[in-house]
Amino acid sequence: MGLNKWINSVAESGLELLRKQRLNNKPTLSINELCQSLLRNKGEALGTALASEIVTAYMLLTDDDKLSFFQMLLQKYTPDPEQISLLSKEYLEQKSRNAFHKLSQAVESPRQKLFRQINMAPTGTQTVVNIRHDLLKILNDYPELKMIDDDLVHLLSSWFSPGFLELKQIDWNTSALILEKLIAYEAVHEMKGWEDLRRRLDDDRRCFAFFHPALPDEPIIFVEVALVKGISDSIQNILAKNEMESVEKFDTAIFYSISNCQTGLKGINFGNFLIKQVVMQLENEMSQIKNYATLSPIPGFRNWVKSQIEKNELQILSPEESTLLKLLDNEDWFLDEEITASCQPLLLKLCANYLYHSKQDNKPCDPVARFHLSNGASILRLNWLGDVSAKGMHQSYGILVNYHYDLETVTENHESFVNDGSITISKNVMKLVN
């Protein structure tokens, strides 16, 4: 805050100077020229000001400009295979520090050096995050640019190390500037506005976010927790304005929503740390809490069921069952008691199988399952009609799942999961699995 203002004023002074000095030469430099200057300059003597110019120049780029910029980065700043080959031979022969150093320099892409230099500008970190945000949008169409993404992921993983992140509790004392971002970033159960938000920050709720010192007003990821009695089976109950029980009666913390805020940090995993830090924080604060579990969506379930109906790969469905399931194309099926009664056992069975058996590279296909199971959580319970919102019905026929975070087994679970892909699952859900 104070910091930012100050850096900005410094950068402004620097920029002015830069402008003066350039007056004698040519009026403006393209972002490509700026990048070259910055790298040549080695970040010394007004490096901050040059970096600031790139930040400003980048903000003014159109989508087409950005594509050109990325292609330039690919062409001009990719390590040279010939040189690397020579240097790796040298290293193989000499096995010396010097040989390795030269090789290592040659292999590290100049883009990384460039991004590190940009990071010296006042809002440099945000700019690099934004660059990745923009890159991700076009990666499908220009897969060759993935090399640039590799560089960005490498750098951002180092900069956004959990050791540099600050866990902050978010509550009604938090600034509106940050709170409105929660409303915007909430990705699981939409908030309709300030009233919705306020409910989620009540005395029987908790919200925690990670922040990075270089992005002081930007949550990186946040988790919403409900303090309740018994493990929740319905998200609508959690979101409702129910009457609060006295704090002493709570015995369970339900993690009902985790949202990543910065698309530019996609794939850099903080959720894992966030959940465990919050579990430990709540343990310290409230000894009466005995259970830590999620109430999670199953975003891939319905699509998987549909593909089973079509292809029946797993041969899990009888023809009658397939027919039955087609009834569910009607949006309001769950209001019809008869259909509901006949489908419930089938859908729960399918869901258990989906979570347990549907895998890719030996890991669950369902992204939320993959995330929690990889963290060492276990599958605890399926909740029929746990989310009757349009989104919930659409994703998973309204089924929600509780993943259990039992700190005593979490490491063991995680190890088995990582080593042989085995999933920890409660007896009750296991009964549903074929």
Add this chain to the structure above:
Amino acid sequence: MGLNKWINSVAESGLELLRKQRLNNKPTLSINELCQSLLRNKGEALGTALASEIVTAYMLLTDDDKLSFFQMLLQKYTPDPEQISLLSKEYLEQKSRNAFHKLSQAVESPRQKLFRQINMAPTGTQTVVNIRHDLLKILNDYPELKMIDDDLVHLLSSWFSPGFLELKQIDWNTSALILEKLIAYEAVHEMKGWEDLRRRLDDDRRCFAFFHPALPDEPIIFVEVALVKGISDSIQNILAKNEMESVEKFDTAIFYSISNCQTGLKGINFGNFLIKQVVMQLENEMSQIKNYATLSPIPGFRNWVKSQIEKNELQILSPEESTLLKLLDNEDWFLDEEITASCQPLLLKLCANYLYHSKQDNKPCDPVARFHLSNGASILRLNWLGDVSAKGMHQSYGILVNYHYDLETVTENHESFVNDGSITISKNVMKLVN
């Protein structure tokens, strides 16, 4: 602060858990085993706690243990030349992203990954800085360990990017915890205690330091500034408890001391940024300041003179002059007016030549000169008996030099210096140069 306490409590909970889990296996793991666990674990599931154990284990190592630890890091965690050679061939042939990615992974030393993992522990950043501190102490005796230092420098340069540093003004409102570190870290003109410190934080003085968010109570580098009328020629005047003039009369800011605080960050250059940010900060705050200059020691001068007397490489000294200079071995020579009078012109001439001509790799031998000239400053003036302390007399026969920071020419100077090693120097000092 709040952050640290909290992370510590989380880490403690994690550590306890780790201990419980390990009870069933074997009681304690060596630091080597911990490192292996941490890398295999990929930082997920209790990674923070494992990292904390390494931090704790490292603190308990003896000097011999540390040496073994470093040797283990060298042997087990150095990139494999054979594999690199293969992968670089693959990249040369395929020129694919995938091939490069594999090569890049192979070239990045596993030590870097390990240090990044350690950084997730509560005091992980401090630990990595300490590891380098310990490593530097033995590098002369075990030069093969320089490969480890390369990894550390690479990581620390990225983490301690100026974009992550916070400039803070230090004054009498600062906590004693930080102030006492200034007394301890002051490396140029020793502070004898709190009274000395207080003088340097008076209303006509300024002090600025860089801080890193992960080391909130540790200054990284700090600079001391005197606000004066006219460019100072004596450090004793600056350090004296003189009567302060009214703020409006100041026209000059003298940077009279710059101290790096963390030996573990040696060679990672912040001073450059610090000085320029402080110049811009003072420009914003006090429009009446017209000159920015240092009053700097010349630490290598006397030794250079002595080697000239012995070897006379530059053939700069007549035999009479050499004889004259031998008089200065007497410690109190400067109290003898006659000697002083006869030596002054000679020493000033020698000093100008030392600063201007004594170079290595086309850069000034004198480290302070190299630093400021590389930043784009110029040599402004030599000050006879500018520092009559024992240290000043010992280093440079009491001569001090002003380097001038003129923001209008600083980039130009820097460019010439970097490109062709040319040094900007005032006419008056140039007259003294052969």
Add this chain to the structure above:
Amino acid sequence: MGLNKWINSVAESGLELLRKQRLNNKPTLSINELCQSLLRNKGEALGTALASEIVTAYMLLTDDDKLSFFQMLLQKYTPDPEQISLLSKEYLEQKSRNAFHKLSQAVESPRQKLFRQINMAPTGTQTVVNIRHDLLKILNDYPELKMIDDDLVHLLSSWFSPGFLELKQIDWNTSALILEKLIAYEAVHEMKGWEDLRRRLDDDRRCFAFFHPALPDEPIIFVEVALVKGISDSIQNILAKNEMESVEKFDTAIFYSISNCQTGLKGINFGNFLIKQVVMQLENEMSQIKNYATLSPIPGFRNWVKSQIEKNELQILSPEESTLLKLLDNEDWFLDEEITASCQPLLLKLCANYLYHSKQDNKPCDPVARFHLSNGASILRLNWLGDVSAKGMHQSYGILVNYHYDLETVTENHESFVNDGSITISKNVMKLVN
């Protein structure tokens, strides 16, 4: 914040102790008994805990209980006329410090001592403010209780001295806890919710509030300011989401809303200080601002017009004019161009006369006029259809007035106003006055 938590925990410890000690005696004390204890105790030894009990006990009182409580305060804690009479004789005879001291003690009502003791409890200040809030509600029905109000006003004026108030700028960085209070307390131009609030905190708006250290989350009074070009003539323009001009073009700061937040502090005048501090603050921050003026409602105008129609005391209305004005009882009159055209000159003339001539005790009847004129502002301009909201039409036929805060004449104006009730008024408005 930190303070409050801490005081609360201390008070809780104290309360527990108090409960233990009382267990042996009788179970609970009435608020009357608690007050007696507190006064007898002289605030020493657990005074804070006793005060906390009164705070708690007061919160539990019903409206009837509160009335009894006030009546008890009146009967038991009113100074004794007989004793005072004796002591004033003594003072008259002796003219001694001692005699005066005793008299002074006798005249100071024991209620004041009691309230001062209550103020030692954690939320004591808030409680005393609340007591007055409750008292004000029943004062009309129980005018004898005004003696208690006199005591409260005396104390609160001393505690809420401008010297103890802190001016804070309110913006989007402020906590939601405080921001939602602005929405609730806004008394002039209603805010419909967070969107409305946000507009009022935009970059071309300013909001400042006074806070008291003992009520850290409670604004005492706040003012909303619009930065505009030229003096505003329409509140709807100010509240609209217009496009912002660049900051440099602003030349005027319009104070368009001032709201007192604590009814318990009614009649204790901060607005005066708030406006002047904000003027000086803006002068420091933005030298381009040349004019400081309000855009103010005229709450008493329409009622005054109606009474003129009925009684015609000032003989200001011709029969035709009275007839004309009756057309305005139709709510939508201002949509009828003909009526509007014919009424405008008459209403503006009446309004100027109302502001200038309608006085009570030699001060303007209109409360907003009284406030600003007494502060030293002048009447600058009447704005036809300046507020076409239902409220604006209802209060003043939509007319708004600008009061001008010219720091160069504000003292002079204030002095004339206080001494002989004279009102400073612009030539243009003066022309409208009979």
Add this chain to the structure above:
Amino acid sequence: MGLNKWINSVAESGLELLRKQRLNNKPTLSINELCQSLLRNKGEALGTALASEIVTAYMLLTDDDKLSFFQMLLQKYTPDPEQISLLSKEYLEQKSRNAFHKLSQAVESPRQKLFRQINMAPTGTQTVVNIRHDLLKILNDYPELKMIDDDLVHLLSSWFSPGFLELKQIDWNTSALILEKLIAYEAVHEMKGWEDLRRRLDDDRRCFAFFHPALPDEPIIFVEVALVKGISDSIQNILAKNEMESVEKFDTAIFYSISNCQTGLKGINFGNFLIKQVVMQLENEMSQIKNYATLSPIPGFRNWVKSQIEKNELQILSPEESTLLKLLDNEDWFLDEEITASCQPLLLKLCANYLYHSKQDNKPCDPVARFHLSNGASILRLNWLGDVSAKGMHQSYGILVNYHYDLETVTENHESFVNDGSITISKNVMKLVN
């Protein structure tokens, strides 16, 4: 901080304005004229600026000027006995609110109004505290000025209500600005400098101070606490740099020094609240602490012994004992084992009697005893040679006393002490009392 800067800038703008306005009249006003202006002005319209002028004017007064100022305050601003007498008659007859209000106004001294107005200036509160500081210095010579002091005490007691004070823990994280004041204000056991201070802020020590929001950098009163095992019997042990035991072993908190910082607040009792709040705070923080006691000086003991020797009022000394005691005039008597052995029983007996019996107005003559016993503490133990510093020997032949703060009995003790002057004392010390 931020607040202060801001208020200052506002006051400066105001002052400038005031100067401009006055230019046309006469150049400067005396402090007397300023006071008159301020009162007449009723604090509105630039009241803050006028108050600031008085603050500035007061700072420039010489000692003689101040005396004149006080005499002016006495003559011009003392309530009028005649008027009071009339108004009290009116009140006696009418018993009306209005009559009481007028009487009450007449009795409240105009000085109080004036001081309240001065309090609106930026450093107004500090100025009023300073005024009392200056007044106290001359009160002995000009006892008639005590009427002014009565006014100041009345106001300051209200402003410095415990409800407005903030308890802060002082440690090595505190700013040097505040820490150096502890060194200066320590009144019981002198600190020789920063090293001494640091010992008192170690991990086995605690320090707490009260602050007032209007004097943010000025501690009002502070207490130093030692965490130890068993009740301490020697102040030299506490002040020594002994090795710290682990925190878990502590069972006792010893209050070994309480210092009031502002002489201008003399006689306004915070110590009572400070001790109890600190006891409760430590109870919350460290459940292992079982005992809370002081290690206190007995400042009046030696003088009392001397007067007993001379007058033998209590007939407590035999002629032999009197002779024996005369040996103690030798400064180094306590190094002589023989003398020490023979005197110890006698001195302890005398000391117990001094504390228990030597009373004035039914309260202990010893000021420290009076303070703690009035707070509800009890006399626990006498410590022979508990303070062998020159000051300790001089005050009380080196004897120190522990007062015990047992929260379970503190109210009871306090009540007995206040009601019938009875002192709670341990059996062991009681045995020594005649």
